Amino acid sequence: MSTHETHSHADDHGSMKTYVTGFLLSVLLTVIPFGLVMSGGLPNRDLTIALVLAAAAIQIVVHMIYFLHMRSSSEEGWTMITLLFTIVILVIMLSGSVWVMYHMNTNMMPMTGDM
């Protein structure tokens, strides 16, 4: 029992190596987008946006793995299931809101500024 506990604790806390790896990766993935935007961005605006978004997406995964110690096996898979469920809801809600509101805005009666 106690050996099992110490084992699972060690699992939960990660190690010095995982924290430092996660930290260095996070620093890199923060410096890249900030550097890109603060230096005025690439000539291609869409490429800048894509790179900034990619860095954020990768950094979120890095945090999940190295700081939150997410594994598909933690809590017999329940953390992963709840995470996936949240992501599904999140994607439906975010994309749905933006999509609906974009179409509502474009279908509004044109208004002049002084109305």
Next chain:
Amino acid sequence: MTMTVDTNSTPQFHLSEEPHHPEGASTMLGFWVYLMSDCLIFAVLFAVYAVLGHSFAGGPGPKELFDLELVALNTAMLLFSSITYGFAMLEMARDRVKPMLIWLVITGLFGAAFLTIELTEFSHMIAEGATPQSSAFLSAFFTLVGTHGLHVTFGSIWLITLILQVLRFGLTSFNKRRLMCLSLFWHFLDVIWIGVFTFVYLMGMI
């Protein structure tokens, strides 16, 4: 069919005995589910910002208001606080109370620095007339970033509480579990901040 029915006993549709779980075994999963629901709060606020983020009502936009150097500094504060909390957890796993407390205090100081910088930024914006009332963009901005700041504030209060708990009662299994919950909460706030600095600040400045 070889099913035998004991006619004498009434059928039972519930467990006669609660399944035995060790004390606190479900806390971490429960706390994770809470974090996921908190994640949905932030998702709603991000959606609001995505919809209203371009409605300036003739007022100032992101390019006039945001100071990326300040945001970069703030991001660094939160990232440092994440790794120092991680070091505290490593010390906790080795049952070394004093180094753990030192790392927790350092984490708290980084958290306080983050909040100070954020409040400075807010007060500058409000002093320039960019109040939450002045446009839909600013309402959405203050709600989203403010909610994150509020989470960090309550995380810091929680951190101070746990430091006092450990000082008073030592590193008991209860306190360890609480510290692990706060660890999840703290790292989770850093994950949300990635979304904030990317979608609000960086995207606003491109």
